[in-house]
Amino acid sequence: MAKWGMVIDLEKCVGCQACTVACGMENNRLPGEMWQDVIFYSEGTYPSAQLKWFPRPCQHCEHPSCMAVCPTGATYKTEDGVVLIDWDKCIGCKYCMIACPYGVRFYTDEKPLVAPDMRKVHESHDEHSWNPPWKMPDAREDWKHGVGIQPHDVVSKCTFCYHRISKAPKGTPDLDPQDPKLREFTPACVVTCAPGARFFGDLSNPESVVSRLIGDKRGVRLLDELGNKPQVYYVTGDGGAVPSTRAFNKKS
Amino acid sequence: MNFTYPKTVSEAFSAAFKMFGENYRAANVWRLSVAALAATLAFVFYKLLTEGHATFNTGSDGITWGLLVVVYAFFVLTSTGLTFVASMAMVFGFKEFYPIAKRCIWVAVLTLLAGFAALALELGHPFRMLWAVPLGVQTHSPMFWMGVFYSAYLVFLLLKFQKVSGGDWTSGTSKALGIISFGTVVIAHGMLGGLFGAIAIRPMWFGPLIPVYFLLTAALSGAAFAIMITYLTYGGEQAMPDKVRSLMRGAMPKAFAAVLGIVLVATLSRTGIGLWSNIDGLQVWGHVVHTSWFWIEMALMFGAFAMLLMGGGALFPALMVIAALFIGRYEFVIGGQMVPLFKGTWVPGLIEYAPSMTEWMIVVMSFAIVFAGWAFGERTLNLGASPQD
Numbered sequence: 325m326a327k328w329g330m331v332i333d334l335e336k337c338v339g340c341q342a343c344t345v346a347c348g349m350e351n352n353r354l355p356g357e358m359w360q361d362v363i364f365y366s367e368g369t370y371p372s373a374q375l376k377w378f379p380r381p382c383q384h385c386e387h388p389s390c391m392a393v394c395p396t397g398a399t400y401k402t403e404d405g406v407v408l409i410d411w412d413k414c415i416g417c418k419y420c421m422i423a424c425p426y427g428v429r430f431y432t433d434e435k436p437l438v439a440p441d442m443r444k445v446h447e448s449h450d451e452h453s454w455n456p457p458w459k460m461p462d463a464r465e466d467w468k469h470g471v472g473i474q475p476h477d478v479v480s481k482c483t484f485c486y487h488r489i490s491k492a493p494k495g496t497p498d499l500d501p502q503d504p505k506l507r508e509f510t511p512a513c514v515v516t517c518a519p520g521a522r523f524f525g526d527l528s529n530p531e532s533v534v535s536r537l538i539g540d541k542r543g544v545r546l547l548d549e550l551g552n553k554p555q556v557y558y559v560t561g562d563g564g565a566v567p568s569t570r571a572f573n574k575k576s
Numbered sequence: 577m578n579f580t581y582p583k584t585v586s587e588a589f590s591a592a593f594k595m596f597g598e599n600y601r602a603a604n605v606w607r608l609s610v611a612a613l614a615a616t617l618a619f620v621f622y623k624l625l626t627e628g629h630a631t632f633n634t635g636s637d638g639i640t641w642g643l644l645v646v647v648y649a650f651f652v653l654t655s656t657g658l659t660f661v662a663s664m665a666m667v668f669g670f671k672e673f674y675p676i677a678k679r680c681i682w683v684a685v686l687t688l689l690a691g692f693a694a695l696a697l698e699l700g701h702p703f704r705m706l707w708a709v710p711l712g713v714q715t716h717s718p719m720f721w722m723g724v725f726y727s728a729y730l731v732f733l734l735l736k737f738q739k740v741s742g743g744d745w746t747s748g749t750s751k752a753l754g755i756i757s758f759g760t761v762v763i764a765h766g767m768l769g770g771l772f773g774a775i776a777i778r779p780m781w782f783g784p785l786i787p788v789y790f791l792l793t794a795a796l797s798g799a800a801f802a803i804m805i806t807y808l809t810y811g812g813e814q815a816m817p818d819k820v821r822s823l824m825r826g827a828m829p830k831a832f833a834a835v836l837g838i839v840l841v842a843t844l845s846r847t848g849i850g851l852w853s854n855i856d857g858l859q860v861w862g863h864v865v866h867t868s869w870f871w872i873e874m875a876l877m878f879g880a881f882a883m884l885l886m887g888g889g890a891l892f893p894a895l896m897v898i899a900a901l902f903i904g905r906y907e908f909v910i911g912g913q914m915v916p917l918f919k920g921t922w923v924p925g926l927i928e929y930a931p932s933m934t935e936w937m938i939v940v941m942s943f944a945i946v947f948a949g950w951a952f953g954e955r956t957l958n959l960g961a962s963p964q965d
């Protein structure tokens with residue numbers, strides 16, 4: 325069984341947010357509900373201040389604290405290492421949002437993050453929380469795996485594009501978007517990344533590109549001290565750094 | 577007031593109905609709180625039906641658990657504390673607490689229901705919870721255990737109340753029910769403490785002693801409510817039966833002051849450590865001590881403590897402590913979320929949050945449940961009964 329993981333090369337990432345847009349389109353996210361986001365922050369002070377950025381999907385932790393706290397089992401981890409939400413079981417208690425250290429989860433029913441409220445513009449007349457004109461085919465929607473447009477009052481997050489990767493041929497070490505045969509199984513954010521900063525593959529296969537990158541370029545994980553053990557790794561090189569603190573502007 | 581207490585449920589309802597037209601303290605409170613309950617429920621349901629949960633000011637980019645979780649924690653911990661007060665007589669044998677024990681059990685039921693009501697309105701799917709939590713059996717989730725133990729506590733509390741109402745205070749079963757209720761609520765509140773205390777990434781909440789901190793503040797909250805409700809029942813010390821008066825002048829304010837003193841120390845040490853330590857997330861303490869609410873909370877607690885030491889009546893200190901504890905719960909629940917996680921550039925500083933009108937109305941609703949339930953009980957359930965009668 326594969327153990328899917330992602331590697332993001334911060335030396336290559338240009339902070340263009342194309343991944344964020346691709347994820348929003350692929351997964352029909354409400355504007356502002358960014359399963360994937362690039363966080364911009366500054367480090368240092370004048371004259372040596374630097375603007376930095378940091379792309380952040382769900383980390384699909386090996387020990388997901390969101391799953392540990394969920395009182396219903398709605399949040400679960402698949403055999404191939406992906407953390408998902410069963411929208412038929414979620415009671416909207418939001419404990420998972422409290423417990424996830426990476427702030428990657430979103431609740432459906434709240435004041436719109438961006439105006440106008442798209443749920444009103446494209447109103448739904450069934451159980452879906454809204455009805456955008458550009459949604460994924462109904463056949464792909466899968467509430468048991470948190471894929472598609474969610475119902476009201478549940479929590480959602482990045483699925484590693486489960487509707488794509490779960491169809492990949494068994495034993496594939498890497499879902500390389502350059503390979504036409506694998507492209508449709510590769511997560512949308514990886515496909516779209518222009519500088520090729522995102523890699524997706526099987527962490528349990530030592531021959532996979534992701535495993536090699538982590539080994540060769542000293543992959544690190546966000547807030548590794550917490551014990552969540554993300555399955556998203558960052559390689560830094562000269563160009564980037566993994567923020568060691570939250571994106572909080574401390575006034576010095 | 578001396579009432580003839582109804583014997584059947586239908587008599588009880590007709591007595592409650594008649595209360596609307598009567599004129600004594602419980603009837604006045606009844607009218608007012610039923611009206612408040614009806615008005616707030618109408619407002620809240622109108623808002624929920626038209627806007628859904630977006631009528632709350634909570635959000636994924638901000639405060640996830642808002643005022644309703646504050647209200648939930650405030651009331652279920654008050655219920656916990658009221659059970660401690662009732663248990664003074666029924667479990668630990670301090671007989672002087674008997675005259676208020678039955679009333680404390682009743683108000684413990686009411687505060688628990690008030691807390692549950694606020695939580696049900698906050699949850700995305702309260703009805704789904706009823707099957708998804710028990711069937712999920714997620715033994716690693718503190719919230720699962722909190723649900724199990726607070727539900728069991730409600731059942732034991734109602735059974736104990738039924739025994740006591742039948743005049744059975746001391747049989748083996750009645751005693752056992754008292755002990756089981758006490759034990760269950762100690763565990764239940766511990767699970768609520770664990771629910772916050774286990775979250776290592778939110779250092780304002782984190783720590784093995786949070787259940788103990790909740791135990792102390794729950795006891796304080798329960799004692800304050802017991803005093804307030806006793807004064808409300810009799811209208812003043814002169815009107816109290818001798819045994820109640822001597823309790824309200826003797827053991828009760830002493831115990832109350834002792835717990836308040838310990839809570840003051842705990843609060844100050846939490847604040848001091850929070851201000852001094854520099855782990856990410858604790859910056860919020862610097863913000864907390866710059867709000868006027870913090871100083872109002874401190875003034876109320878220190879003021880109440882001083883008044884108790886000087887030996888005045890316990891009513892005003894109790895009211896002051898209730899207000900201070902509400903502020904404290906707010907600081908705790910909201911403060912723990914104010915330092916943003918990896919949320920993006922749109923939250924550069926501390927997260928701002930001010931509860932919406934709907935959220936405030938639910939606070940009023942929860943208090944109205946407690947007061948309406950108290951008035952109903954006062955008229956129909958002989959809450960002043962004690963085994964000596």
Ligand code: SF4
Pocket residue numbers: 382383384385388389390391407423424425426427428429481552
């Ligand atoms: S990043 Fe958060 S939501 Fe994703 S698996 Fe880890 S704890 Fe869960």
Ligand code: SF4
Pocket residue numbers: 393394395396397398399409413414415416417418419420421478479
């Ligand atoms: S909001 Fe849903 S997924 Fe999250 S902890 Fe609650 S039930 Fe589980």
Ligand code: SF4
Pocket residue numbers: 346347348350351359360381382481482483484485486511512513514
């Ligand atoms: S893997 Fe899919 S769901 Fe996750 S951030 Fe990328 S595009 Fe979005």
